[in-house]
Amino acid sequence: MRIQLLPSTFDAQGVATLEQRLTCFVIDDCVAVDAGSIAIALNNEQRSKVRDIIVTHPHMDHVASLPIFIDDLYPTLKEPMRIYATEEVIGLLERDVFNWNLYPRFSDLKNDYGPVMEYIPIPIGESFRVAHLNVVAVPVNHIVPTIGLIVSDGQKSVAFSSDTAETEEFWKIVNEMKGLDALLIEASFPDHMAKLAHVSRHFTPASLGQELKKLTHNGMDIMAVHLKPTYRDQIVEQLDALNIPKLKVMEPGRVYEW
Ligand SMILES: [Zn+2]
Numbered sequence: 514m515r516i517q518l519l520p521s522t523f524d525a526q527g528v529a530t531l532e533q534r535l536t537c538f539v540i541d542d543c544v545a546v547d548a549g550s551i552a553i554a555l556n557n558e559q560r561s562k563v564r565d566i567i568v569t570h571p572h573m574d575h576v577a578s579l580p581i582f583i584d585d586l587y588p589t590l591k592e593p594m595r596i597y598a599t600e601e602v603i604g605l606l607e608r609d610v611f612n613w614n615l616y617p618r619f620s621d622l623k624n625d626y627g628p629v630m631e632y633i634p635i636p637i638g639e640s641f642r643v644a645h646l647n648v649v650a651v652p653v654n655h656i657v658p659t660i661g662l663i664v665s666d667g668q669k670s671v672a673f674s675s676d677t678a679e680t681e682e683f684w685k686i687v688n689e690m691k692g693l694d695a696l697l698i699e700a701s702f703p704d705h706m707a708k709l710a711h712v713s714r715h716f717t718p719a720s721l722g723q724e725l726k727k728l729t730h731n732g733m734d735i736m737a738v739h740l741k742p743t744y745r746d747q748i749v750e751q752l753d754a755l756n757i758p759k760l761k762v763m764e765p766g767r768v769y770e771w
C-alpha cells in the first residue's frame with residue numbers, strides 16, 4: 514500500500530515544505546483520507562483518479578479544499594465524487610459547508626454525465642469497501658464526531674488515528690490486528706501546551722507516549738502526523754526524546770510504501 518501525506522504549502526521554488534497545515538492522505542493514488550489539501554497538492558494522475566474520499570471529521574484542516582476540488586472537476590466528472598463519512602458528519606458537511614452559503618450543495622447538482630457528488634454513510638465497527646480497500650471505522654475522542662480508520666488492501670494494513678486524545682476502542686481494534694504494518698497517529702501540540710491539547714482533544718508527545726503504552730504488540734511503523742506547524746521542531750524533539758522504537762515523523766510529500 515502506498516500512502517502519501519499531501520503537502521499543504523510549497524516554497525518559492527515549488528518544493529513542498531515540511532509543515533503540515535492541512536490533512537489529506539492519498540492511498541495508492543486513488544483513495545483520499547480527508548481532504549484538507551486535496552485541491553492544491555494532488556499530481557495530475559492522482560487528480561484524474563481520486564473519486565473516493567473518506568472524511569474522518571468536518572474540521573477545516575481536514576476539508577478545507579474539498580469544495581474547491583469538486584468545483585475544479587465539476588464539468589469533467591464522469592462519475593460522482595464519493596464522500597464516505599458517518600451520518601453525523603454528512604449532516605454537518607451539508608449544514609455547514611455544502612449549504613449554498615459557504616459553497617454550493619454539490620450533492621443536489623448534476624453535470625452532463627450525471628450527479629457530481631454522492632455521500633456514502635460509513636457504518637461503525639464493520640468492514641466496508643472503498644475502491645480496492647477494506648476499511649473499518651472506529652469512533653475516537655475528539656471535540657466533534659470523529660473516526661479513526663483501519664485500512665487493508667488484503668496484504669497490508671494501516672491504522673489512521675485521525676485527530677484524537679486518549680481513547681479506548683481504537684486500541685482494542687489495533688491490538689487485535691497483530692499483522693498491522695503501520696500506525697499513523699496524531700501529535701498536535703508540544704508538551705508545554707498540554708492544557709490546550711486537552712481541551713481541543715489532541716495529543717502532545719508526553720500524552721502520546723502514555724497512550725502508546727496501550728499497544729499490546731509492536732513492530733509496526735509508528736508515524737506521527739498532524740504536528741502544528743508553528744511548533745514542529747519542538748514536537749519533533751520531544752517525540753525523539755520518547756525513545757520509542759520505530760516512531761518517526763511522517764514527511765508531507767513523501768510516498769511511503771507498506
Ligand atoms: Zn480536528
Ligand SMILES: [Zn+2]
Pocket residue numbers: 536572574575676739
Ligand atoms: Zn485536524
